Amino acid sequence: MTTPAPEQTTDVLSPVRAELLRAAHTDAESLRARTEREAAALLDQARAEARAILDEARRQGEADGADAARDLLVRARREARSRTLDARRESYEELRRKAAERVRALRRTDGYASLRKRLEHRARALLGPDAEVTEHADGGVVARAPGRRVDLSLTALADGALDRMGGGVRSLWEP
Amino acid sequence: MSVSGGIEYTAVRELRGPLAIVEGVSGIGWDEYVRIALASGERRHGVVLDADRDLAVVQVLEGTAGMDPAGVRAAFSGSPLRVPVGTDWLGRVCNGRGEPLDGGPPVFGAHDAEVGGAPINPVRREPPSEPVLTGVGAVDALTTLVRGQKLPVFSVAGLPHLELAAQIAAQATAAGEAFSVVFAGMGLTHADASFVRDALEERSAAGELVLLLNTADDPVIERILTPRIALTVAEHLAFTEGRHVLVVMTDMTTYAEALREVSAARGEIPARRAYPGYLYSDLASLYERCGRIRGRPGSVTVLPVLTMPAGDITHPVPDLTGYITEGQIVLSPETHARGVYPPVDALSSLSRLMRKGAGPGRTRDDHLDVAAQLLAALARARQVRDLADLVGQAALSPTDRRYLDYEEAFLRDFAHQRSDEPRDLDTSLERGWRALLTLPRSQLSMLPARLLDAHGAQDLDDLGEGTPR
Numbered sequence: 001m002t003t004p005a006p007e008q009t010t011d012v013l014s015p016v017r018a019e020l021l022r023a024a025h026t027d028a029e030s031l032r033a034r035t036e037r038e039a040a041a042l043l044d045q046a047r048a049e050a051r052a053i054l055d056e057a058r059r060q061g062e063a064d065g066a067d068a069a070r071d072l073l074v075r076a077r078r079e080a081r082s083r084t085l086d087a088r089r090e091s092y093e094e095l096r097r098k099a100a101e102r103v104r105a106l107r108r109t110d111g112y113a114s115l116r117k118r119l120e121h122r123a124r125a126l127l128g129p130d131a132e133v134t135e136h137a138d139g140g141v142v143a144r145a146p147g148r149r150v151d152l153s154l155t156a157l158a159d160g161a162l163d164r165m166g167g168g169v170r171s172l173w174e175p
Numbered sequence: 176m177s178v179s180g181g182i183e184y185t186a187v188r189e190l191r192g193p194l195a196i197v198e199g200v201s202g203i204g205w206d207e208y209v210r211i212a213l214a215s216g217e218r219r220h221g222v223v224l225d226a227d228r229d230l231a232v233v234q235v236l237e238g239t240a241g242m243d244p245a246g247v248r249a250a251f252s253g254s255p256l257r258v259p260v261g262t263d264w265l266g267r268v269c270n271g272r273g274e275p276l277d278g279g280p281p282v283f284g285a286h287d288a289e290v291g292g293a294p295i296n297p298v299r300r301e302p303p304s305e306p307v308l309t310g311v312g313a314v315d316a317l318t319t320l321v322r323g324q325k326l327p328v329f330s331v332a333g334l335p336h337l338e339l340a341a342q343i344a345a346q347a348t349a350a351g352e353a354f355s356v357v358f359a360g361m362g363l364t365h366a367d368a369s370f371v372r373d374a375l376e377e378r379s380a381a382g383e384l385v386l387l388l389n390t391a392d393d394p395v396i397e398r399i400l401t402p403r404i405a406l407t408v409a410e411h412l413a414f415t416e417g418r419h420v421l422v423v424m425t426d427m428t429t430y431a432e433a434l435r436e437v438s439a440a441r442g443e444i445p446a447r448r449a450y451p452g453y454l455y456s457d458l459a460s461l462y463e464r465c466g467r468i469r470g471r472p473g474s475v476t477v478l479p480v481l482t483m484p485a486g487d488i489t490h491p492v493p494d495l496t497g498y499i500t501e502g503q504i505v506l507s508p509e510t511h512a513r514g515v516y517p518p519v520d521a522l523s524s525l526s527r528l529m530r531k532g533a534g535p536g537r538t539r540d541d542h543l544d545v546a547a548q549l550l551a552a553l554a555r556a557r558q559v560r561d562l563a564d565l566v567g568q569a570a571l572s573p574t575d576r577r578y579l580d581y582e583e584a585f586l587r588d589f590a591h592q593r594s595d596e597p598r599d600l601d602t603s604l605e606r607g608w609r610a611l612l613t614l615p616r617s618q619l620s621m622l623p624a625r626l627l628d629a630h631g632a633q634d635l636d637d638l639g640e641g642t643p644r
Contacts (some may be wrong), residue, residue: 074373077380081266085279092280126182147186148198149248160181166259167285 103158107139119152183248208256214246222514254602259284260411266382271389292402301467302465306532310346312603313519313590321532322474323467330506343376345596349419356384359405362429398433406464417472455495500528548621556582584610
């Protein structure tokens with residue numbers, strides 16, 4: 001086997017070298033291009049994601065804001081409504097109190113004796129002649145028979161009368 | 176003054192659970208309402224469950240806890256419970272027997288009415304017509320609720336039927352005519368009761384809502400009174416005040432359970448699943464109170480919600496309800512599992528009176544055609560889905576694949592909506608059209624060509640799928 005001269009070897013290998021170099025350059029170039037493309041795509045994607053996140057956050061924020069505003073409105077309405085109703089209840093209770101007071105005041109009037117007699121008569125009509133009839137502390141009478149009882153006290157009568165007033169009570173808060 | 180003239184009975188033989196046995200009474204009848212005063216001055220209420228000779232068994236609504244039999248005074252009112260009726264109820268929140276929960280005074284009315292009511296005389300009935308629009312697309316478009324109709328919602332525990340009931344109560348309208356809602360909640364948990372109050376706050380503040388809330392821990396007999404009070408109030412608002420009234424009653428299954436409990440306490444012979452034998456007629460006595468009356472304005476429309484124990488549609492409550500009512504809206508766990516609200520099972524749902532309330536001159540000319548086509552296409556889509564489970568999607572024809580797309584569009588775009596979103600009928604029908612247009616024109620045979628042209632329906636070739644993939 002003969003060994004070629006060194007300069008001869010260099011000459012023979014130079015096309016190979018050149019080709020290898022070219023291939024490496026091409027590879028590097030395409031790799032660079034691909035990397036650039038990928039980087040650009042990644043960047044676009046990241047930008048799009050950021051935009052989407054921002055949009056979503058904005059939408060969420062708006063929705064939260066709208067929800068909060070609605071909650072606030074609902075709470076305010078409920079508060080206003082409950083105050084109105086409270087005021088109505090108070091005036092209704094005041095009416096009951098005043099009515100009871102006025103009826104109790106009947107005890108000190110001249111007609112009370114005949115009123116009491118009429119109440120006692122009614123009590124005996126309901127429970128029978130043997131019913132035990134006593135004066136109620138607030139005026140009027142309470143009658144008792146075994147297992148039965150009739151409350152004809154003035155306050156009970158006033159309560160009953162108010163209950164029967166029904167819708168008329170609304171004139172307290174309605175024009 | 177009451178029939179008994181104000182006599183109070185003081186001889187209480189026994190207190191047992193919620194029952195008080197009063198002796199020495201005379202002329203007392205079943206269901207009579209009783210006012211009970213305790214020695215402390217506290218007042219309670221009761222209903223006569225049973226009367227025999229001089230004994231009356233009274234169910235105390237508030238329970239007998241803390242009652243001393245020696246100091247009890249029971250006054251029998253001579254009739255079943257009567258409630259005041261009138262517009263004073265609007266905007267009020269009350270418990271199941273009509274007492275205020277909103278801090279206001281008692282509800283007043285110029286008249287009062289017996290809560291038992293009486294079903295409308297069939298001869299004086301006017302057939303239901305004109306729609307009540309609920310603002311829920313799937314219901315309005317496919318199972319239109321008609322004024323004077325009774326249309327139940329059949330649900331299963333765990334599904335959002337209360338949300339749907341509250342949404343319908345909050346949104347429903349009657350084409351600009353005077354409209355009110357009476358919401359009767361029965362056996363609600365406190366969380367549910369509070370949810371309902373919040374959801375209906377706006378309507379309540381607008382003075383268009385009566386809210387009756389009977390919670391799960393309230394006495395059962397009160398649960399039996401709740402729907403009756405609701406309907407009594409509704410009847411007056413409708414037939415005297417001339418409003419269209421929607422009565423939402425939820426949950427009728429807990430109502431029936433309360434009925435069973437009371438029936439057992441009365442010692443009646445139990446029938447199917449221990450419900451009383453008269454469950455059918457009792458439910459009918461509620462449902463049949465809806466309707467319209469000849470010569471009177473207004474209407475009462477009833478939307479009962481009931482849960483089917485273990486999803487069993489043959490359970491006595493849904494079964495008997497189905498006999499009486501005019502259709503049903505069925506909620507499906509499968510649709511719910513797919514994240515669709517409201518999870519309406521459109522193929523099992525039906526409004527028998529829809530034709531009286533929808534279509535030309537009532538809603539939109541194309542309403543009935545679109546609804547029929549939506550349902551027909553959905554039925555086919557379901558068959559295709561079953562087929563795809565067997566042979567795989569790839570083996571389906573292009574048209575069949577379109578049906579799968581249609582089902583998705585139907586659920587996501589047409590049926591699905593937010594629970595706080597009122598959707599008008601036009602939008603719902605347009606969404607319906609959009610779902611239908613995922614199908615080739617040749618499949619939309621129930622729609623007139625004129626409408627298909629107007630909406631730009633395309634053949635399969637135009638949809639880009641003329642050739643097999």
